[in-house]
Amino acid sequence: DIFAYWQSLLAEENNATPLANVFWKDKKLLITAGPTFEDLDPVRFLGNRSSGKMGFAIAEQAQKLGAQVTLIAGPVNLPTPQGVERIDVRSARQMFAAVQQCYAQNAIFISAAAVADFALAQSSEQKIKKQAGQEGLTLELVKNPDIVAWVAEQKPKPFVVGFAAETQNVIGYAQDKLQRKKLDMICANQVGENLGFESDENRLTLITAGVEKALTTSSKSQQAVELLDYIAEVIEAS
């Protein structure tokens, strides 16, 4: 029929499946992206390595599929994808506050940000000065809020997709995180070997309870399209 034909043309144009084209139209999607930086003082901070490229690629591709995208971004040097609403934050606490304000209006939440696990117990308003002869410094850190786990605990809650970036045993850690944080899906992300943080390519394994779908290495845009396809497939099948 005409509709299916038009859908297949569209799918070819934007590289997503016909199902994804239908599914994402006008869907409300919340994404976090980039690192968080936890300030010790006005000069020093504790940061995570993350370019934000994966989350921004998901935002861009979802918007192209017709989704209404809100992107909460940590400190990154990336332009806002066209048609995407962007909220800039710096710390994990600021990101948490923005997510708390936005999550309930969204059907799907993708937590692609590399949120710092720990922050300084108290950050200093003035630059901390070294003392003469001071050879060491001890930093006492406290746990940051677990944003993705918090969203997954809400009732009602959006469909929650997490990320697990690891340098080793990435599938094992990701499966554990999926269960422990009660996520709907997790994207296992092997970091290193020119993949993951700060690179343009990625190789995600998409994991739901009982099923693993390994993508082949490709651009972050292509990984984003395949992730959006798979989210549509999983939600429509449930």
Next chain:
Amino acid sequence: DIFAYWQSLLAEENNATPLANVFWKDKKLLITAGPTFEDLDPVRFLGNRSSGKMGFAIAEQAQKLGAQVTLIAGPVNLPTPQGVERIDVRSARQMFAAVQQCYAQNAIFISAAAVADFALAQSSEQKIKKQAGQEGLTLELVKNPDIVAWVAEQKPKPFVVGFAAETQNVIGYAQDKLQRKKLDMICANQVGENLGFESDENRLTLITAGVEKALTTSSKSQQAVELLDYIAEVIEAS
């Protein structure tokens, strides 16, 4: 005379004094710029806030004045100024190694980088995993090499210009640093109020033993030109 007239035209064109135009021609200048990032593990790092814009502006303006510029840059998102030799580093130790290799071939050393004072005693090759129920984390840091002080101790040594970025009592701290580290000049840099780190404007106070020259707030390019003018003036007068 013709030469003075030509000099004044040149000076007008590049906005530097005639003296600076003569002084910097073929002069070898080493600059450090940007922050250093000290890795805790492949994902987490301790960083300094610094866009690198001030150091890059000095490199660009000095090259325009005819200097042979080597720029040792920490992790920044800035294009290399035309005609400048750039060496990229990440940690303070890497920056120190690059400076040790380069300093002796340069007549002037400008340390504009915001080098981390402390690094992890030992960084982990794998991502450090949180333990279940872990509420805090203690980081034991050790002092990093003091790059600018090390260069100032060498014999022979280049003319050494340091930077002091402070949120309070900036002139006092800068004068103390000038004397303690035996620098030839220090640029006191008030951070905050839309000035300094990550901003496009600056207001430096140039300090040598006994003399303070306060610049008015302007673009980092203009501050760079005035700094290069003043270095030429101080060296030629000595």
